[in-house]
Amino acid sequence: MESEAVKLFRAADAAFLVVLAAALCLVFYVGRVGYHEASLTEAAKANAEVLRLWFDKLAQAHAQGQPTPLEDCAADGEKTWEQCRKALAGADGPLHNLRNPFDPSFGVIGPKCDRTDLNTRGLLVVEKGTPAPPGTPPGVSYGPFEDSDKLTREMPARILVCDKGAYPLRVAEVKL
Amino acid sequence: MSAIESTPRIRSAPPAWGSLPMRAFFHQWLLDPNPRGNYQAAIDRFVALLIIANLFALVLEGVPAIHDPYKKWFHIFDIFSVVVFTVEYLTRLYLAPEDEEFRRGAFPRWNYVRSPFAVIDLIAILPFYLAAFIAVDLRMLRALRLLRIFKILRVLLPAYREFQELNRGRSFRQKVHALVWPSAYGGQLHEFFDTFIMVWVVSVLAVVLESVLAIHYVLNLEFVILDIVAVGVFTMEYLLRMYSVVESEGHRHPVVGRLNYASSGNAIIDFLAVIPFFLEAFLHHLFDLRFLRVFRLLRLLKLTKYTGATSTMFVVIKREWPVMAGAGFIMLLLVVLTASLGYLFEHEAQPDKFENIPQAIYWAVITLASVGYGDISPVTPTGRVMTIILALMGIGIFAIPAALLSSAFSDQLRIERERLANELYSMLADGQISEEEQEIIDREAKRLHLSNYEVQRLIERAHRERELKDNHTGLSITKLVERPEVAIERYREMLGQMRQIALLVDAQAMDRLIDDPDRTR
Numbered sequence: 001m002e003s004e005a006v007k008l009f010r011a012a013d014a015a016f017l018v019v020l021a022a023a024l025c026l027v028f029y030v031g032r033v034g035y036h037e038a039s040l041t042e043a044a045k046a047n048a049e050v051l052r053l054w055f056d057k058l059a060q061a062h063a064q065g066q067p068t069p070l071e072d073c074a075a076d077g078e079k080t081w082e083q084c085r086k087a088l089a090g091a092d093g094p095l096h097n098l099r100n101p102f103d104p105s106f107g108v109i110g111p112k113c114d115r116t117d118l119n120t121r122g123l124l125v126v127e128k129g130t131p132a133p134p135g136t137p138p139g140v141s142y143g144p145f146e147d148s149d150k151l152t153r154e155m156p157a158r159i160l161v162c163d164k165g166a167y168p169l170r171v172a173e174v175k176l
Numbered sequence: 177m178s179a180i181e182s183t184p185r186i187r188s189a190p191p192a193w194g195s196l197p198m199r200a201f202f203h204q205w206l207l208d209p210n211p212r213g214n215y216q217a218a219i220d221r222f223v224a225l226l227i228i229a230n231l232f233a234l235v236l237e238g239v240p241a242i243h244d245p246y247k248k249w250f251h252i253f254d255i256f257s258v259v260v261f262t263v264e265y266l267t268r269l270y271l272a273p274e275d276e277e278f279r280r281g282a283f284p285r286w287n288y289v290r291s292p293f294a295v296i297d298l299i300a301i302l303p304f305y306l307a308a309f310i311a312v313d314l315r316m317l318r319a320l321r322l323l324r325i326f327k328i329l330r331v332l333l334p335a336y337r338e339f340q341e342l343n344r345g346r347s348f349r350q351k352v353h354a355l356v357w358p359s360a361y362g363g364q365l366h367e368f369f370d371t372f373i374m375v376w377v378v379s380v381l382a383v384v385l386e387s388v389l390a391i392h393y394v395l396n397l398e399f400v401i402l403d404i405v406a407v408g409v410f411t412m413e414y415l416l417r418m419y420s421v422v423e424s425e426g427h428r429h430p431v432v433g434r435l436n437y438a439s440s441g442n443a444i445i446d447f448l449a450v451i452p453f454f455l456e457a458f459l460h461h462l463f464d465l466r467f468l469r470v471f472r473l474l475r476l477l478k479l480t481k482y483t484g485a486t487s488t489m490f491v492v493i494k495r496e497w498p499v500m501a502g503a504g505f506i507m508l509l510l511v512v513l514t515a516s517l518g519y520l521f522e523h524e525a526q527p528d529k530f531e532n533i534p535q536a537i538y539w540a541v542i543t544l545a546s547v548g549y550g551d552i553s554p555v556t557p558t559g560r561v562m563t564i565i566l567a568l569m570g571i572g573i574f575a576i577p578a579a580l581l582s583s584a585f586s587d588q589l590r591i592e593r594e595r596l597a598n599e600l601y602s603m604l605a606d607g608q609i610s611e612e613e614q615e616i617i618d619r620e621a622k623r624l625h626l627s628n629y630e631v632q633r634l635i636e637r638a639h640r641e642r643e644l645k646d647n648h649t650g651l652s653i654t655k656l657v658e659r660p661e662v663a664i665e666r667y668r669e670m671l672g673q674m675r676q677i678a679l680l681v682d683a684q685a686m687d688r689l690i691d692d693p694d695r696t697r
Contacts, residue, residue, distance in 0.1 A: 009347075009348050010347075010348075012349075013347075013348040013349060016349075016415075016419045019415065020412065020415050020416075020419075023411050023412070023415055024408055024411065024412065026454075027404065027407050027408045027411050027453075028404075028408070030404075030453065030454060030457040030458075031400075031401075031403075031404030031407070031408070033457060034400055034403075034404065034457060035397070035400050035401065035404065038396055038397050038400040039397065041396065042396060042397060045393070045396075169393065170389060170393075171393075
């Protein structure tokens with residue numbers, strides 16, 4: 001039996017090596033797709049970082065009593081979120097030169113991440129924070145901004161980015 | 177000499193201080209693979225681990241989020257590694273004249289310096305020292321440090337050569353089998369393969385870290401790469417096992433054997449270790465498969481095949497299954513009864529909490545298991561009295577399976593140690609322990625978590641019992657044939673006994689007995 005086995009590197013062995021190589025190629029291919037999608041999410045996170053930096057500047061300007069970088073985003077209790085959102089993506093806004101890495105046609109900023117709608121992948125989402133009422137444990141609960149919401153000073157907000165599966169990823173908590 | 181010291185051993189112990197010249201003494205303690213119980217294996221293992229740690233450090237240095245805050249620690253680790261590798265190189269250089277391989281010829285140390293492994297060792301440390309004198313680009317220095325990986329060849333090459341030797345004349349599939357399954361043909365290379373797989377299994381801890389948002393946010397891409405490589409390794413392992421399992425006893429048939437293996441616990445765990453990766457990649461557009469990521473933690477179950485404790489536990493559960501099923505049945509009855517009574521007494525007082533019997537089952541289990549979250553509790557006097565009684569009963573009833581398992585577990589360990597003692601007893605039939613038998617003892621001792629002292633005690637006991645038996649009944653005919661000098665002694669002894677009998681017994685009575693025709697009936 002042993003001597004019979006000696007001479008043989010059989011066709012079945014070669015077939016196994018082919019299957020093994022094919023399986024590893026499949027892992028590589030699937031991995032490459034996964035890596036590419038993860039890279040796109042990273043690019044979307046980089047967009048979110050730009051927005052975060054802009055909000056930091058805004059908070060700094062408010063704190064120092066300087067004029068706001070974007071007039072439509074002034075937290076004066078008059079301007080609405082709709083005005084601010086449009087200004088953010090407008091010609092003078094920080095998101096003007098940014099593109100959605102998943103598909104430029106999806107837009108850069110959106111109302112929410114919706115995992116049933118893959119067109120929301122790569123979107124930046126800003127949520128408004130509502131401080132807990134007095135008498136309850138301290139904390140801030142976040143929810144979607146309504147277009148008609150007025151922007152007020154020190155209003156907490158949260159920046160999210162929609163990942164490759166259109167799930168929200170928290171990026172930063174900021175203040176107006 | 178004590179009994180333990182006099183028990184058989186197969187390889188010599190390392191020399192005592194002063195028994196050899198210093199260089200030979202150090203060589204036998206530090207680098208010689210032959211003496212049993214010296215530090216050679218431990219040093220090799222430590223150096224191998226340090227090489228792997230260096231490899232990880234090199235990879236992590238490429239991740240600014242990790243490298244930048246801990247730059248100082250990376251540098252300290254680099255210095256530590258170079259110091260260890262330098263000490264290793266100098267020690268080998270100093271002890272080269274004692275080494276069989278290099279002492280042939282006039283200049284053993286020069287022979288060592290020219291040897292391929294020494295060149296690799298030198299390459300591993302040289303860039304560090306060169307950088308102190310020559311302005312070397314940092315990236316170039318990192319690239320040169322990659323050469324340290326080649327040091328692993330010092331461990332791998334001898335293992336590969338041993339593997340080739342053990343598998344000379346065997347088929348490709350048999351070689352694959354020897355590599356991935358424990359067998360007499362695997363040698364050290366099989367152990368390295370197991371270690372390699374185990375290292376990747378530990379990488380599953382990344383799943384735990386991924387759940388920490390701050391870490392996942394920064395290291396998302398690194399986690400993706402880690403997962404891809406881990407799945408590649410596990411897919412390869414799964415296919416290698418599936419392909420070569422037909423060389424194992426009980427799985428010889430190419431189709432049925434593989435199907436049998438595929439349906440075994442270990443194979444299912446291996447399969448579950450890789451399948452979430454593919455499912456998530458292909459089906460994430462159709463279903464919400466994020467929960468599959470947690471299933472990657474199942475890879476930790478792969479470690480169970482590397483420890484005997486798990487198989488002992490399965491044996492125990494299988495053995496005690498009827499009793500445990502009985503205890504489980506009583507527990508079930510008690511839970512249903514408690515829930516029904518709870519519903520009966522409390523439903524009217526708390527209709528929202530004891531709405532129906534199935535809802536009351538939650539309260540019953542929490543009460544009987546002595547967990548007592550307190551979110552649902554009885555308020556009626558009858559309900560409270562009943563709860564007191566049931567909680568006390570629950571302590572006993574719920575403890576039964578735990579007590580059963582615990583006692584059966586220690587009993588099983590005792591049985592397995594007895595089995596080892598019996599094996600030792602039969603191994604000592606020829607009065608000595610061969611190298612092969614010693615390997616079996618070492619393997620079993622590791623599986624049963626026995627210390628060297630305990631093994632020696634078992635050997636001593638078996639040795640004593642064997643001597644006792646030999647004194648009473650003598651060696652078997654087979655053993656006597658194998659050892660003529662003992663056979664002659666035994667023959668002389670028996671002749672002497674016969675003479676004594678002939679002298680002491682009444683000759684007439686003996687004659688009468690011999691002539692009696694009824695004697696043999």
